[in-house]
Amino acid sequence: MSSQISCNRAYLRYDLCTINGPTVLDPTTSTFFTMGPSNAVHMEKIKPNPRKYEDYIMAQIKEVSITSRPKSPPCTIQHNAPAIVFSGGGYTGNFFHAFNDGFIPLFITVNSVFPDHDFIMVVSEAQDWWVTKYADLLKVFSKHPIVALGKDNATHCFPSATLGLISHGFMIIDQTLIPSSKTFLHFRGLLDKAYGRSSPVYTPPDHRSSRDRPHLVLISRGNDVARRIINQDQAIQVMKDVGFDVTVFVPTQETPLHESYPLMDSSHVMVGVHGAALTHALFLRPGSVFMQVVPIGVDWAADAFYARIAKGLNLEYIEYKIGVEESSLVDKYGKDNLLLKDPYALQKKGWPTEIMDIYLKQQNIKLDLVRFRKSLEVAYWMAHKFMHKEG
Numbered sequence: 390m391s392s393q394i395s396c397n398r399a400y401l402r403y404d405l406c407t408i409n410g411p412t413v414l415d416p417t418t419s420t421f422f423t424m425g426p427s428n429a430v431h432m433e434k435i436k437p438n439p440r441k442y443e444d445y446i447m448a449q450i451k452e453v454s455i456t457s458r459p460k461s462p463p464c465t466i467q468h469n470a471p472a473i474v475f476s477g478g479g480y481t482g483n484f485f486h487a488f489n490d491g492f493i494p495l496f497i498t499v500n501s502v503f504p505d506h507d508f509i510m511v512v513s514e515a516q517d518w519w520v521t522k523y524a525d526l527l528k529v530f531s532k533h534p535i536v537a538l539g540k541d542n543a544t545h546c547f548p549s550a551t552l553g554l555i556s557h558g559f560m561i562i563d564q565t566l567i568p569s570s571k572t573f574l575h576f577r578g579l580l581d582k583a584y585g586r587s588s589p590v591y592t593p594p595d596h597r598s599s600r601d602r603p604h605l606v607l608i609s610r611g612n613d614v615a616r617r618i619i620n621q622d623q624a625i626q627v628m629k630d631v632g633f634d635v636t637v638f639v640p641t642q643e644t645p646l647h648e649s650y651p652l653m654d655s656s657h658v659m660v661g662v663h664g665a666a667l668t669h670a671l672f673l674r675p676g677s678v679f680m681q682v683v684p685i686g687v688d689w690a691a692d693a694f695y696a697r698i699a700k701g702l703n704l705e706y707i708e709y710k711i712g713v714e715e716s717s718l719v720d721k722y723g724k725d726n727l728l729l730k731d732p733y734a735l736q737k738k739g740w741p742t743e744i745m746d747i748y749l750k751q752q753n754i755k756l757d758l759v760r761f762r763k764s765l766e767v768a769y770w771m772a773h774k775f776m777h778k779e780g
Contacts, residue, residue, distance in 0.1 A: 393423045394455050396433050403439040403494070405553040406455060412550050413461045414472070416541040419513060420454040421474075421550055422461035431457040437513065438476040439494045439556035446479050451513050453538070453552055464546040470507040470533065472550040473498060478514030482642065485665035485694065487523070494554035495530065496576050497562060502551050504569045509547065511536045518642075525590050525647065529583040560697040573701030580671060584650035592645075594652045603772035605633040606652060608640070608661030608669065616662045616684055619717070619755045627758050631765045633658065633772075640666050657772040662754060663691050670698045676779060678771045680707040680764065682756075685716045686732040686748035689740075705771040709764045717753040 396406040411424040423431075436450040453474060475495060480486035499508065508531055515537040520527070527535060536545055557563040564570045585591060605628055610617040618624055628635045636656070640649060653659060653672035661667050662682040670679050679699050683691040691708065699706035713719055713729045722728050727735060728747060735744050 394431050394433055394457060396435065401442055402556040402558070403441050403553050404435050404437075405551070405555065406433055406435045407552070408455060408547075408550040410549060412472075412547050413464050414511065414536070414545045414547065414550075415462055416511075416536060416538045416543070416545065418454070419451065419538045420456060421552075423455075423457040424461050424546070429457070430459075431455075435552050436476065437474050437553045438479050439490055439554045440479060450476050450478050451538075453513060455552070462544050465543040467546045468509055468533075469548065470509050471503065472511045472536070472545075472547040473503065473508050474511040474513070474550060474552040475554045476513045477516060477519050481519060483665050484640070484642075485668045487519075488668055488671065489560055489694070490556075491554075492523075492526065493560070493562060493576065494556045496571070496579065497557060497567060498551070498553075498555045499530065500567050500569050500571045500575075501555055507531070507533075509533045509536060511538065511545075511550075513538045515540070522642075522646070525588070526580070526583045529579055559693045560695070560701070562701060573698070574675065574703070577671060577675070577702060580650065581654070584647050584672075585654060586651075588647075590647040592647050592651055594655050602632055602634045603657035603769065603776050604636065604655065605658040605660060605768075605772070606636050606638050606656045608659065608664075608666045609637050610662060610664060610666070611639050615750045615752055616664055617753050618662060618682075619753050620758070623758060624756050624761065627762050628660075628765060631762060631769050633765075633769065638669075640669065657776050658768050660768070663687050663695070667695045668698075670695060670704065671702070673702065673704055674779060675703040676705065676775050678705040678707065678768050678775065680709060680768055682754065683708055683710045684748060684752050684754060685711060685713065685718060685729055686736075686744075686752075688732070689736070705768075705775070707764055707768055707771075709761065711754055712757065712760075715755055715757055717755065718747070718751065721751070 393408055393410040398404045412421045413424055414421050433455045434452045436447055436452055438450045440446050479490055481491055510531055512535050562573050564572045625635055650672045653669050658678040659673055660680040681691055681695050713724050718729055
């Protein structure tokens, strides 16, 4: 019966194990046992997180075991649906990673392994805040409550189990790799079911736009973090002068998604500096406008993380790449320093932490308002067109 257990460890980003037959879970030890007679002991271990390539974070992910020992523990709770097992640990405290490493791979895996079938989520390292924040989204994925490893004493029996999450890469849903050909638009449909107008938790946004002025949401990074817009007040005035009604949104880890989703879903434009909060672009309506302000030295991440959302959701995408004189790094390092003059040269062999920290943690932005206004005027034209088409 050990052939019931199979693991594919050939992928760069993830391992995937399956138990092709009845299995019983002991959540106190995070161990799945095959059920039925077995002449040999077969043991596998997996860290069900799709950042396999990153040693630092994987060292913090707890292992889940699979075994075909001759005797399995008795079954307390019998389930008729299979289990899908993944980790709620790692970087999931970061809004970008919660989706990039969690919900998007979960969506891919569900639609690859259990298309249109019932399943139960078994989650390792399911922190209370995570379960609370994403409760409505989890309910849309599955009608069953999650089984939290380490927080449940009862044994659970499943007809089969899949351990691990499939990832297609940073913010990618490749429909050619999914049997049901699901796309980012289908994923957004799932989000809309959880938080949109027809959901039980829908909260109408408190802004009121005029009929002729598109609504722009500015994602603000606040005053205590890097990559903030130093002249934000002046930039907001320019936005208003161009013709936008402006809402400044400062998201935190505590911001409920049933508040942030309607805000984005009802807007015509979202503008923000590169950072995790731009993951809110997932909440924009297809056809609306997304402007990413790209600091010096983060071009590749801007493209790999957020430009891909824009492409996947058919958003009108504008990239405002700041100039050297708009970066606060010029005051510290000088405009002729390689950090500013040729960031690509420093990143040819990767993105070392010491360089990454300069660009992400030391840099603020003072927008060239004349140049920035030109991009806003393009955004206004796109938004006005979208507003008259979609409302």
